Amino acid sequence: MKKVTLKLLGVSLAFGMFFLSSCGGNAHEATEAQVEPTVEEAPVAEEAPVAAIEYNAEQGKALFDAKCKVCHQENGEGVPNAFPPLAKSDYLADKTASIKATIHGLQGEITVNGNKFNSVMAPVPMTDDELFQVMNYVYSSWGNEGSITMEDIATAKM
Numbered sequence: 001m002k003k004v005t006l007k008l009l010g011v012s013l014a015f016g017m018f019f020l021s022s023c024g025g026n027a028h029e030a031t032e033a034q035v036e037p038t039v040e041e042a043p044v045a046e047e048a049p050v051a052a053i054e055y056n057a058e059q060g061k062a063l064f065d066a067k068c069k070v071c072h073q074e075n076g077e078g079v080p081n082a083f084p085p086l087a088k089s090d091y092l093a094d095k096t097a098s099i100k101a102t103i104h105g106l107q108g109e110i111t112v113n114g115n116k117f118n119s120v121m122a123p124v125p126m127t128d129d130e131l132f133q134v135m136n137y138v139y140s141s142w143g144n145e146g147s148i149t150m151e152d153i154a155t156a157k158m
């Protein structure tokens with residue numbers, strides 16, 4: 001009879017343990033909540049425009065000296081009856097035509113500042129960035145006033 005009572009006691013103890021452990025869930029949840037880290041969101045920088053480029057006079061001059069000077073001359077005056085001037089050239093008023101001349105070359109009769117030229121300029125291969133620099137050098141040198149944008153280049157390429 002004593003043996004049976006002990007057995008029952010054991011069973012009820014086991015039950016008790018089961019209940020205790022299933023109710024102890026609270027403590028467990030609390031620890032998990034503490035562990036959850038608070039991630040500070042880093043401020044996201046404004047996205048830069050795709051064609052962010054600034055005119056660099058030094059770079060523009062270096063490109064002009066390397067790719068244009070031999071014909072249009074250092075002072076941009078060109079050579080009468082051979083190479084038209086870029087200095088104060090009225091041809092530059094048409095930005096698209098001027099950029100196109102550099103990209104595709106130019107041939108046939110043109111009139112620059114009242115003087116006729118009928119010769120050939122071969123295309124001058126350049127990246128858009130180089131084109132931007134050298135054309136801005138032309139548009140801002142020798143008394144010329146003006147500038148060209150990446151949009152002007154895109155238009156000339158259409």
Ligand code: HEC
Binds near residue numbers: 124
């Ligand atoms: C090998 C000689 C030569 C080189 C190098 C040369 N050009 Fe020309 N360029 C000419 C000739 C010749 C013409 C006129 C073509 C014609 O008669 O149709 C011309 C015309 C032009 C014109 C239109 C007319 C004017 O005078 O405004 C522009 C703009 C121009 N060139 C820009 C450039 C630029 C910028 C470069 C350098 C990236 C360059 N050229 C390099 C020979 C050259």
